[in-house]
Amino acid sequence: MKSVLLIGQSNMAGRGFLHEVKPICNENIFMLRNGRWQMMAEPIHFDRAVSGVGPAASFAQAWCNANKNGKIGLIPCAEGGSSIDEWNVEGALYRHAISEARFAMENSELEAILWHQGESDSHSGQYKDYYQKLDEIVSSFRKELGVKEVPFILGGLGDYLGKSAFGMSCVEYEMVNRELLRYAENNDNCYFVTGEKLYSNPDGIHINAESQRRFGVRYFEAYQTKSNVDRPLDDETEIVKEYCEKEHTVAEKRYMALEQFTLGKLALEEVMEYLR
Numbered sequence: 001m002k003s004v005l006l007i008g009q010s011n012m013a014g015r016g017f018l019h020e021v022k023p024i025c026n027e028n029i030f031m032l033r034n035g036r037w038q039m040m041a042e043p044i045h046f047d048r049a050v051s052g053v054g055p056a057a058s059f060a061q062a063w064c065n066a067n068k069n070g071k072i073g074l075i076p077c078a079e080g081g082s083s084i085d086e087w088n089v090e091g092a093l094y095r096h097a098i099s100e101a102r103f104a105m106e107n108s109e110l111e112a113i114l115w116h117q118g119e120s121d122s123h124s125g126q127y128k129d130y131y132q133k134l135d136e137i138v139s140s141f142r143k144e145l146g147v148k149e150v151p152f153i154l155g156g157l158g159d160y161l162g163k164s165a166f167g168m169s170c171v172e173y174e175m176v177n178r179e180l181l182r183y184a185e186n187n188d189n190c191y192f193v194t195g196e197k198l199y200s201n202p203d204g205i206h207i208n209a210e211s212q213r214r215f216g217v218r219y220f221e222a223y224q225t226k227s228n229v230d231r232p233l234d235d236e237t238e239i240v241k242e243y244c245e246k247e248h249t250v251a252e253k254r255y256m257a258l259e260q261f262t263l264g265k266l267a268l269e270e271v272m273e274y275l276r
Contacts, residue, residue, distance in 0.1 A: 001030070001037070002063075003073040003108035005101050005141075006044070006056050007087070008117035010080035012155070013045035014054025015201060016209030022244035024057040027251045028064050030073040032104050037073050039255055045076040053209040054078075055155065056114065058216030059223075061243045063111075066224065072111070075104045083120040084133045089140045098144050110147050112223050116155035118176040119167075119205060127175035134183055138190065149189050153222050154180045155215065156195035158207055165204030184228055191222040193229045213240040250274075 006012055023042065030037040031044050040060065043051035056074050063072050077097035079086070087093050101110060121130055134154075142148050156177045161170035177195070184192035198211035207215060214236040218229045233239075248256070257274040260266035 001071040001073055001108040002067075002111040003032075003075055003101075003104045004056070004060070004063075004111055005075045005097065005104075005113045006054075006078050007093075007097050007113065008078045008115050008155070009082045009120060010048070010078070011119070011158075011207050011212075012054055012056075012078035012114065012116035013047045013076070013080050014043055014052050014056070014212060015050060015080075015203075015206035016053030016212040017201065018042060018052050018209070020209040021053060021213055023256070024061050024243055025248060025252045025256050026061060026064055027249055027255070028069070028071045029057070029060045030071065032073060032075045032100060035103065037107075040074060041255075041259065044074055045078055047078065048080050051080075053212045055116070055212050055216035055219055058213045058240060058243060059114065059219045060216075062217055062220035062239070063223075065243075066220075073104060073108050075100050077101075078116070081120060082117065083126075084117060084130060084137070087117065087137050088133070089136060094137065094140070098141070101145055105145070110145060110150055112151045112153060113141060113147075114153050114155070114219055118157050118173070118180065119161065119170050122157060122161065122170040122173040122176045125172070127172050127179055130176055130179040131183055134179070135187075138183075138187070151223050151226065152187075152190045153193060153219050154184055154190065155193050155219065156180055158195040158198040158200060158211075160198065160200045161205065163204065165202065167200065167204035170205065181228070181230075189226075191226065191228050193218045193222050194231060197232045210240075213243075 157173040
């Protein structure tokens with residue numbers, strides 16, 4: 001099985017409202033939870049009670065579409081509100097991610113590292129040493145995990161920032177994006193993914209569910225083509241629609257039915273139809 005490490009802050013953990021998009025359910029996509037690979041269900045992260053849709057599910061579905069019969073596991077280690085300083089190599093977030101990745105690599109092959117972080121550093125001139133701090137983090141992950149050539153994909157900040165609600169303070173998001181892009185251009189096996197034309201929740205800072213689905217497709221495009229994605233993809237909306245309308249297997253239907261039953265949204269009699 002292949003695996004993908006998810007690191008950064010809340011827009012990697014996911015804050016998209018679950019009810020706004022159709023679920024992605026695939027028996028070949030797993031998530032690491034309580035030391036076990038479990039069939040993926042969103043929210044993938046549980047860093048906060050408000051966790052929701054992030055980019056990882058659509059990334060994983062794109063991977064499955066390109067790797068028929070392959071299996072992929074997601075390693076959730078993002079932490080909402082975390083600054084780049086909190087990801088320093090002596091800190092708890094970095095050490096936790098290393099520990100989880102090593103555990104996952106006992107029975108999987110690390111295929112990519114997805115990073116989305118920067119909202120917490122997009123004010124007060126903090127972008128000025130962002131490149132240097134990011135370089136230490138990326139280099140340390142590669143060394144500790146022995147993954148020199150694994151793609152390290154850097155997600156750009158959304159261009160809705162700096163305009164409303166909790167995003168008002170993120171006035172230097174363009175400078176952070178510039179540093180992320182510069183880092184990708186200057187380092188092997190690093191790729192930048194634009195946050196252009198993504199949309200936010202009403203809070204003005206978190207990427208909404210529909211945009212997160214498209215963002216995951218962009219992350220996969222960078223991974224697959226080994227190149228930067230510097231503009232929205234022409235067909236990303238159609239790709240997401242295809243993912244959500246795929247025919248589900250018997251196992252997937254059972255999984256979704258049990259989930260709906262547990263949430264009180266499906267009667268026992270209806271669930272039993274899927275279990276026969």
